Amino acid sequence: MSRIQVVASILAADLTRLGEQVREAAAAGVDRIQVDVMDGHFVPNLTFGPDVVAAVRRAAPNLPIEAHLMVERPEVLVPAIAAAGASHILIQVESTPSLYRAVIAVREAGAEPGLALNPGTPVEALRELAAHVSMVNVMTVEPGFGGQRFIPTSPEKLRRVRLLAPELAIEVDGGIDADTAPLVAEAGATLLVAGTAIYRHPGGVEAGVRALRRAVSFTAP
Numbered sequence: 001m002s003r004i005q006v007v008a009s010i011l012a013a014d015l016t017r018l019g020e021q022v023r024e025a026a027a028a029g030v031d032r033i034q035v036d037v038m039d040g041h042f043v044p045n046l047t048f049g050p051d052v053v054a055a056v057r058r059a060a061p062n063l064p065i066e067a068h069l070m071v072e073r074p075e076v077l078v079p080a081i082a083a084a085g086a087s088h089i090l091i092q093v094e095s096t097p098s099l100y101r102a103v104i105a106v107r108e109a110g111a112e113p114g115l116a117l118n119p120g121t122p123v124e125a126l127r128e129l130a131a132h133v134s135m136v137n138v139m140t141v142e143p144g145f146g147g148q149r150f151i152p153t154s155p156e157k158l159r160r161v162r163l164l165a166p167e168l169a170i171e172v173d174g175g176i177d178a179d180t181a182p183l184v185a186e187a188g189a190t191l192l193v194a195g196t197a198i199y200r201h202p203g204g205v206e207a208g209v210r211a212l213r214r215a216v217s218f219t220a221p
């Protein structure tokens with residue numbers, strides 16, 4: 001099994017010093033930074049846009065930046081988000097009737113597309129486009145806010161994703177911490193998105209990243 005990657009979500013970062021917090025996560029050895037883009041329509045929260053993606057890109061020039069588009073009609077935002085520096089762009093399968101067009105738009109913009117599934121969305125929703133993406137994000141909370149409780153049936157859903165699309169990298173997102181990380185790692189997750197567990201860890205960012213890595217060290221090659 002390849003090494004599990006840790007992805008820091010800036011949603012839980014101290015936004016009064018975002019650049020510093022991104023640099024802290026990079027220094028702590030995270031593999032990727034995730035920018036949670038929310039439009040207040042697809043989810044009941046309004047967060048970041050292309051300018052914040054560009055700022056995160058400047059703060060972490062050597063790390064992949066992943067934009068998670070929790071927005072309606074994501075295909076409209078894709079070019080600006082990619083131009084701002086996102087190397088991976090996640091499209092929620094529930095967010096547009098033109099899902100194939102949105103995935104192709106990501107590729108045409110020069111980024112790597114991924115699909116994201118809300119907790120209530122069946123794994124089957126992946127089937128038609130699994131061959132066109134490199135990763136799937138299985139939401140382990142209802143998207144919109146950080147600090148929510150991990151949905152306990154998520155590992156079983158991950159196993160079904162693994163069966164349907166064994167070639168895809170599987171990312172989990174929401175309520176991932178040192179307790180839930182082993183559960184999802186055993187079920188096949190290869191990328192762990194964490195906001196609260198990293199940026200609100202009592203020992204600081206580096207301790208938060210270390211705790212996550214230690215929690216899944218049984219999977220190390």
Ligand code: DX5
Pocket residue numbers: 009011012036068141142143144145146147148173174175176193194195196197
């Ligand atoms: C959707 C957001 C969160 C965030 C991580 O609500 O995208 O999943 O990334 O949240 P926590 O703080 O639970 O790690």
